[in-house]
Amino acid sequence: xxxxxxxxxxxxxxxxxxxxxxxxxxxxxxxxxxxxxxxxxxxxxxxxxxxxxxxxxxxxxxxxxxxxxxxxxxxxxxxxxxxxxxxxxxxxxxxxxxxxxxxxxxxxxxxxxxxxxxx
Amino acid sequence: xxxxxxxxxxxxxxxxxxxxxxxxxxxxxxxxxxxxxxxxxxxxxxxxxxxxxxxxxxxxxxxxxxxxxxxxxxxxxxxxxxxxxxxxxxxxxxxxxxxxxxxxxxxxxxxx
Numbered sequence: 001x002x003x004x005x006x007x008x009x010x011x012x013x014x015x016x017x018x019x020x021x022x023x024x025x026x027x028x029x030x031x032x033x034x035x036x037x038x039x040x041x042x043x044x045x046x047x048x049x050x051x052x053x054x055x056x057x058x059x060x061x062x063x064x065x066x067x068x069x070x071x072x073x074x075x076x077x078x079x080x081x082x083x084x085x086x087x088x089x090x091x092x093x094x095x096x097x098x099x100x101x102x103x104x105x106x107x108x109x110x111x112x113x114x115x116x117x118x119x
Numbered sequence: 120x121x122x123x124x125x126x127x128x129x130x131x132x133x134x135x136x137x138x139x140x141x142x143x144x145x146x147x148x149x150x151x152x153x154x155x156x157x158x159x160x161x162x163x164x165x166x167x168x169x170x171x172x173x174x175x176x177x178x179x180x181x182x183x184x185x186x187x188x189x190x191x192x193x194x195x196x197x198x199x200x201x202x203x204x205x206x207x208x209x210x211x212x213x214x215x216x217x218x219x220x221x222x223x224x225x226x227x228x229x230x231x
Contacts, residue, residue, distance in 0.1 A: 034218060044163070044221040093162050108219060110162035
């Protein structure tokens with residue numbers, strides 16, 4: 001199946017600093033990528049939908065000024081957590097959508113996740 | 120997207136079939152059933168999906184009831200590496216395609 005990578009796989013930062021997480025589709029072009037957040041022992045929660053070349057669409061309750069999303073190319077989306085605080089510590093997962101023309105369907109592939117710890 | 124209900128946890132003996140149920144009684148006609156799993160501290164992994172016919176691939180089988188209100192994921196010969204949280208998701212094929220809403224899932228523990 002298609003491969004989605006994330007970088008870094010884990011990061012520790014101090015409170016008040018900003019952290020950038022990259023999501024790349026390695027062998028396909030993704031016009032749409034999604035960003036999820038997962039707290040310990042909880043399910044994945046969709047944060048935002050990122051469309052290449054346009055502004056991201058955020059889910060209700062997600063602060064767009066705090067979680068900056070940029071989708072500048074068909075293979076890269078970035079999530080920047082600005083002025084991070086300990087409550088932002090979480091597992092951040094991206095996914096990329098790809099249209100499989102052979103099967104005439106959209107498919108969704110997930111990245112391995114990024115563990116953010118804010119001290 | 121339709122809401123799904125899954126048991127919180129299940130155990131399965133290694134080598135035996137694991138049958139994971141999912142209820143999706145409000146599924147609409149153009150919504151598909153997708154299954155993913157998440158091994159600890161990793162991203163979700165796609166397993167299988169279907170509309171109304173039973174499906175099988177190299178990982179699992181998916182049985183969807185005739186009224187499409189429920190489904191069962193079958194891992195035919197569970198191994199210790201199948202221990203994970205399994206998510207049943209219902210979503211449209213093209214509308215909101217790829218935008219998966221995750222419920223709480225079922226924690227499957229495969230025991231020796």
